[in-house]
Amino acid sequence: MLAAMTTFASRLTRQPLPYEPDAAVDVAASFADLDPALAGLLGATAGCSPYLRGLMVREGAWLREALSQAPEAALDGILDPLGDLPLAALGDGLRIAKRRTALLTALADLGGVWPLETVTSALTRLADRATDLALKRLVADEIRRGKLPGATTEDAETAGGMVALAMGKMGAGELNYSSDIDLVCLFDETRYPGQQQEARAAFIRVTRRMTALLSDLTAEGYVFRTDLRLRPDAAVTPVCLSMAAAESYYESVGRTWERAAYIKARPCGGDLAAGERFLKALVPFVWRKHLDFVAIQDAHDMRLRIRDHRGLHGPVVIEGHDMKLGVGGIREIEFFTQTRQLIAGGRDPGLRDRTTVGGLRALSAAGWIPADVTEELIDHYRAHREVEHRLQMVQDAQTHTMPTSAEGVDRIAAFCGRTPEAFRTLLRDRLERVDRLTEGFFAPGAAEKGPELSARARDIVEGWASYPAFRSQRAVEIFRRLRPQILKSLARAANPDEALAAFDGFLGGLPAGVQIFALFDANPPLVDLIADICATSPKLARYLSRNASVLDAVIGGGFFTHWPGTPALVRELTDRLAELPDYERKLDAARRWMKEWHFRVGVHHLRGLIDAFEAAKEYADLAEAVVVALWPVVCEEFARKHGPQPGRGAVVLGMGSLGAGRLNAGSDLDLIVIHDAQGQEESEGPRPLGARPYFARLTQAMVTALTAPMAEGRLYEVDMRLRPSGRQGPVATALASFRSYQREEAWTWEHLALTRARPLAGNPDLAGEIEALRREILSEKAVAARVLPDVADMRRRLAEAKPPGGPWEAKNGAGRLMDVELLAETAALLAGDPARRVEQQLRAGVRSGFLTAACEADLLAAYRLCWRLQAGSRLLSEGTLDFENLGEGGRAFLLREVEAPDAEALLARLQERVTAAAARIDARLGPETGTEEGEGDRAAG
Structure with missing residues (x-):
């Protein structure tokens, strides 16, 4: 307390020697009104540091007042008023505070007024204050804009459950004079039940804006360079993640250096209580009960x-x-x-x-x-x-x-x-003495050569020499260096034998090895990525062996950034295709581009960076971008031979899951094409075609562009059976025919299919007219007396055609995906509502009185669980989910996806939810009466 009350000048014990005497004299003279000891310190400091000399000039008036007080009071005078600044003024206010704190602490350090620990504590206080204010102001802005689900203005005081953990020197209160601040940003997901993804998106925005607010260089300077790379698996995770996800990571794959980092970890901004709870949960990870040599x-x-x-x-x-x-x-x-x-x-x-x-x-x-x-x-x-x-x-x-x-x-x-002489001697003595005191403790043991292998594993590894990937000596030499790291990474898997077998499949599928091994050699994190994939999804590992070029995207710098969305994807693919003059090269380039993004979505899902619903949207965004960017390329190539499209041209509609914007890793694309020649009988080109054959062949060209196997494989499988009259109808339908068919001939299942139709590509005016027509037809056909018996009969036919494939079935069967989707489409049709996604369709059913809120809740519970299982299993394997044969890594992935402790609990939950959903659907559809010839068969198809 006594030190805090004494003045700055009275506590001076030392000062630098002025390296530039003239600068020292000038600055001391400009502060001649101060205590001579202070003026001497300022001059000597200015004679050694051009930076501090500049701050003295810029902050002269403030500095005089600050040096008239105790330094502790001066520091409080810098930091306390920051709490009154609004968000708009916070950036400049923090920058001014930063340079004043820098000047004050430098002088207190150089003058011996403060010991080292007080100097570093003062710098850390500023960092804590800046981080806490930035987080709370930015979260408050998200709440004000309605972007943080369910949060109120009061929640801003705890940053909505978000916390910044100070790591490294900041966590220890030991920041150096020009230090980065190392932060780990987390949020308490328990505050957002059922809305974690929306909350996470908001907190990611807050983290990015906070980093910019603190780090960006402006006319007022900067506050702190901010480093977020100490978060879990920083190469692949978002800048802010849930506490549950972080805890899961540390429990499963946390490394020694991360344990060391958490020795210093400390909540410094936002919800400090939540941060303390997280650190308490991490105690078993950081502090092992055994002596950990x-x-x-x-x-x-x-x-x-x-x-x-x-x-x-x-x-x-x-x-x-x-x-x-x-x-x-x-x-x-x-x-x-x-x-x-x-x-x-x-x-x-x-x-x-x-x-x-x-x-x-x-x-x-x-x-x-x-x-x-x-x-x-x-x-x-x-x-x-x-x-x-x-x-x-x-x-x-x-x-x-x-x-x-x-x-x-x-x-x-x-x-x-x-x-100089005394300094050099003392510094060299100190460095050499520290080296002697510490080096013996770190004496290395025997060099690691990789884990010991079981007999079966040795047989697998010895068999690699016969694979095509090892045909060249160069490949063998590179792989020899990689092998210990690869085996060590595989040995860390939940089931090393399964991971090794999957990696064996990956190696066996490689047509050559030099390029891929050289890529691994230059980018060691890729080895861990491959090991993770092999440990979890042999299917994805096999895909990778056939499409190893997708790894180029991993090292391209953007592989782990946020999802760009459909418009940005369309622009990127359009630009890439525009660079290529040849049509086939465009198609191959589209395939390679799609596979890179498709692989990225799969890896993000596999590693828990996104969940099944985020992955579903990203797969659908990607498919839509391919269709949107490729359609004009196909049209242009077709027009070269047959002229431009007659009339208003055609529109490509996404149907089914694509129309609803929700695909899984193995989805095909349901498409239909509607055209309007506006009375133009044929095209105008070198080889004219009549309007009907023109659009039929253009549609076939588009399907071929998507499905044809080429050097880079195929883009997607395409299903066009949802067009009018199914397989018997023309592949492209005229607008007038489509209108009359839907109003006069279409069966109920076709009206149900229309609930998820969405224009993707083509003439915007025509697309708008088709969407308006879709809405009109849904309103016109909302006749319960006809729809409900038809749907009941259709459901019976579907149950006969596609029974459940076993207890783990998520798609087919009562109360499962297709059953819930069928009722959701029925709800949308009866309500005449244009909603396309299951959730919005069920909500329309509640609004119309067709469903109760309790019914909606049961249906959504079953649907969401089944979707997570279906999407996860399609990433891991083909066909119906066989939980026991997924492998340990795959099972762990699915259990994490659905947040289940074990298989038994998951199976019980699945049975409970589908049974409840099936009962709800039974109650809504009533007796199976009424039928239209063929409709059940086609719906089942």
């Missing part, structure tokens, strides 16, 4: 990798030495401390101190480190951190590296208040 080898390997990557081996040379990562540097002391904490902290909670100095003292008190070694390391640590701060103060640079010139080193020596 494996952490020593992991930490040693990490040190060596850092040194190898940065070329930091060899004797200490002052010029260019890395004070953080180099020999005897700061990181050596941190690793030395954290590794011991990991070894023993599970049994001794007293060792779980976030700070480096506190951790060393706790270890010493517990007998893990001799007291004299502890105090010596603390002394070296503090001295290293002060040198690091002065390196950064010169130009506000994010650096830990000594200058490479003698003059540069001399400046740092002066900044530290020492002559």
Whole structure:
């Protein structure tokens, strides 16, 4: 308390030596009105740091007032008013606060007013304040715009359940002078039951906006460079994820370095209580109950990798030495401390101190480190951190590296208040002493050669030499380097034997190995990705062996970014096709492009970055983009021979699941084509065609463009049986014929199909007229006395034609996907409602009185569970779901997708929900009376 009441000048104990005397004299003279000791400190500081000299000029008036107080009061005066700033003013306000805090803490540090821990604590206080205010203001803005489901203005005080965890030096309160802030952003998903995806999307936006608010350089400067890469599996996860997802990751695949990172983790912004609950749940991951000596080898390997990557081996040379990562540097002391904490902290909670100095003292008190070694390391640590701060103060640079010139080193020596010779001698002695104190602890063991293999595994591995991928010596040489890492990655799978067998299938399917192995060699994370795929989805692994080129997209930089949406996908594919002059090359390029995006959706779903419903939308967006971008290419190629489309041309409609915007990994495309020649009898081109044959052949050309097997495979299977008169009708239908058919001839099942029809590509005016006609017909045909008996009979025929394939069946059978979809379409038809998706169709049924809210709830519960099972199983295998034969990784994926603890619980839930849904459907459709010849057969088809 006494220190807080005394003035800045009264507490000065040291100052730098001015490296640029003239600058020092000028600045001291400009502050001659201050206490001479303060003016001397300001001058000496300005003589060493151009950056701080500039801040003194810019903030002169504020600085005079600040230095007249105790530094603690001056810091409060910077930080406290920030809470009154609205969002629009927060960015500039934080930037002004940042430069004032930087100047104040620098002078308190250089003048010996504050010890190291107080300096780093002050910098961390600013980071905490900035993060907390940014999160709360941005979440409040999401709530104001109605983007955070169910949240009220009061929820902004806890950031709607979102929390930022401070990691690394920020978490420990040890930020350096020009530090990044490492954050992990999470949200409490329990606050958003049934609405987690909408909430996650809002919190991802908040995180991105927060990063920009803090990191962007403006006329007022920047606040903090923000690094989000310490989150779980950062290469593939969104910037903000649920606490449940993060906890699941750490429990299953968390690594030693992540455990070390969480020693320092601390909630710093947003919902601090939720953050504390999350960290409490993570205690078993970070702090193992047994003495964890494996952490020593992991930490040693990490040190060596850092040194190898940065070329930091060899004797200490002052010029260019890395004070953080180099020999005897700061990181050596941190690793030395954290590794011991990991070894023993599970049994001794007293060792779980976030700070480096506190951790060393706790270890010493517990007998893990001799007291004299502890105090010596603390002394070296503090001295290293002060040198690091002065390196950064010169130009506000994010650096830990000594200058490479003698003059540069001399400046740092002066900044530290020492002559060059004394500084060099002392620094070299400290670095070499830290190296000696820490190196013995990290003595490496035997080099790892990969896991021991069982006899069956050895047989598989030995058989690889005969595969086509190993025909060239170059492939063999590259793979020899990769093999230990591959086997180690596979050994981490839930069932290593299953993963190895799937990887064997992947290798066996490769036509050649050099390119793919070289890709793995240059991008080691790909090996882990392949291992994950093999451990979960042998089907996707086989797909990858036939389409290995899709991995190019993984290393292209955007593979794990947010989903772009249909318009952006259409633009991207259109631009790519426009670059190619040849029609067949366009079709091949479309195939390759689609497969890259299709693979991306599958990987994101497999890794839990998106769920089955997000994947369904993305697959549908992708299919729509292909149709929209490819249709004009096909039309242009066709017009080259036969002239432009007669009249208003044609429109491609998506039907079924495509029309509803919800596909799975194996879906085909239901399409129909409607045209309007407006009385034009034939086309005008080199080889004219009559209007009907023109559109029929154009439609066939489009189907061929989508389905033909080419060098890059095929795009999609296409089903056109939902057109008027099914297989017997023309492949393209005139608008007038379509109108009269729907009103006079169509069967009830065709009107049901119309509930999900959606124009995708073609003439916009014609598309609008078709949509208007669709809505008219739905209203006209909403006759319950006719519809309900027809649907009941249709349901009976479907049940006979497609019975359930077993207890795990999700698609066919009473109360399952097709059954619920049938009732949803019926509800939309009876309500004359244009809704296309199951959820909106059922809601229309409630509004019309056809369904009750309780009925809707039971149907949706069954539908959602069945969709998750169906979509997940189609990613893993072909045909009906056989849970027991999926493999351990596949079963774990499905259980995670549906949030079930085990297979028995999932099966019980499935039976319970489909039984309830079937009862609801039985009650709505009534007795199976009335039929129209052929309708059940065609509906079943």
